Amino acid sequence: MSKKTSYLLGILITIIIGTLLYCYLCDSCHCFPGQEASAPVENNNNVVEAPEVKQVTKNAFMISDANGDFNIETNDNFNFKTSNFSILEPISEKITEGTLKLKDYLTNSSLKAVNITGYYRSDETNNSAYPNLGLARANSVKNYLVSQGISSKQINTNGELNDDINPDDESTLYGPLKFGVLTLKEGEKDEALEAACEDIRKNPLVLHFNTGQAQINLTTEQRQKIANISNCVDHLGVKVQIVGHTDNTGNAENNVVLGQNRADFAKTYLVSNGILESNIETSSKGPYEPIADNNTEEGRKENRRTVITIN
Structure with missing residues (x-):
């Protein structure tokens, strides 16, 4: 075999091997019968979905x-x-x-x-x-x-x-x-409202909080009582009565003032929530109407209370 023939044969073998490797490594090519091209893989890493734009509601x-x-x-x-x-x-x-x-x-x-x-x-x-x-x-x-x-x-x-x-x-x-x-029907009474108002009289809203406390945290039941109190004031013409109480620790006269401060704080809270100031009356009983034993911490805690009811 001549030197020239060997050179040409080497080139041919190189082409054949390169072609086979290309077909083997190329997923999208189908060089051989029966070979299916695989689907291209999409890169979604850079896809950013546009935020949903909600139309502003403007009710007349x-x-x-x-x-x-x-x-x-x-x-x-x-x-x-x-x-x-x-x-x-x-x-x-x-x-x-x-x-x-x-x-x-x-x-x-x-x-x-x-x-x-x-x-x-x-x-x-x-x-x-x-x-x-x-x-x-x-x-x-x-x-x-x-x-x-x-x-x-x-x-x-x-x-x-x-x-x-x-x-x-x-x-x-x-x-x-x-x-x-x-x-409305003439002479018709709102029995549900009257029942709710009577319940407030029997079971007043009782709050316990410390002097200087800026927020009153209410339970679901207490919130409903305030809603009922507001309705009673609006529809029956009653007044809200807030009475502050204390335990017997310290000077009695100072405790009367403390009880009044608690009642006034509750009044301010109700006014800020839409109950008109003119419909609210406040007073203090100080330490003079305890509902629990002042000789225990738990009893004193119960006596430090503000009672909200209607007349």
């Missing part, structure tokens, strides 16, 4: 009477920050105008009442004294209507979970409310 201020000729509607409404029950200022002039029309309608129709349902989201924090933020918002609107001359006896408040209301980028909820007009 609408009140109509299905059994009468009253109807108002405006795109403005009462607005709130998320996890808050204070109405955002300023309140639109159109809302004020609509409120005055509602006042005239209710004044001339004693058997009519406006029903306010406040909405709240499940991801909001309830910092109010009420069972939920929706009810707290409805009570804030109620107080505004009362300030405009509408009788609280013609206002009903409710709270309702509604995760379909969406705030804007600044956490503002526009009109998380629903309004309606109810027609």
Whole structure:
């Protein structure tokens, strides 16, 4: 075999081996009969899904009477920050105008009442004294209507979970409310309300907290009692009575002052949650009406209490 022939044969063998290696290592190639090309592998490591954009909810201020000729509607409404029950200022002039029309309608129709349902989201924090933020918002609107001359006896408040209301980028909820007009029956009594008020008289709300404490942590049952107290004040015209008590440690006169401070603190808390100051009376019994043995720490703790009831 000549030198030239050997050289050409070496080149041919190199080409054949290179081709075989290429076909063997290439997943997407099918050089041989029956060889299937494998699907290309997609690299999703860099794929970023766009965040879901929720449309901001803007409910109009609408009140109509299905059994009468009253109807108002405006795109403005009462607005709130998320996890808050204070109405955002300023309140639109159109809302004020609509409120005055509602006042005239209710004044001339004693058997009519406006029903306010406040909405709240499940991801909001309830910092109010009420069972939920929706009810707290409805009570804030109620107080505004009362300030405009509408009788609280013609206002009903409710709270309702509604995760379909969406705030804007600044956490503002526009009109998380629903309004309606109810027609009452002449002489009809709200037996459920009267029963709730009587229960408050028999089983007052009792709070235990330390002087200087800035927040009152309420149980679910206590929140409902405050909601019931608010309803009793609004619809039956009763007053809230708050009495502060102490144990017998220290000077008796100083304890009377301490009891009054506790009662006043509870009053401030209720006022901040929408119960009008003029409807609350406070007093102190100091150490003079113990309910437990002052000779034990547990007994003294029980005696350091603030009792909230209605007359």
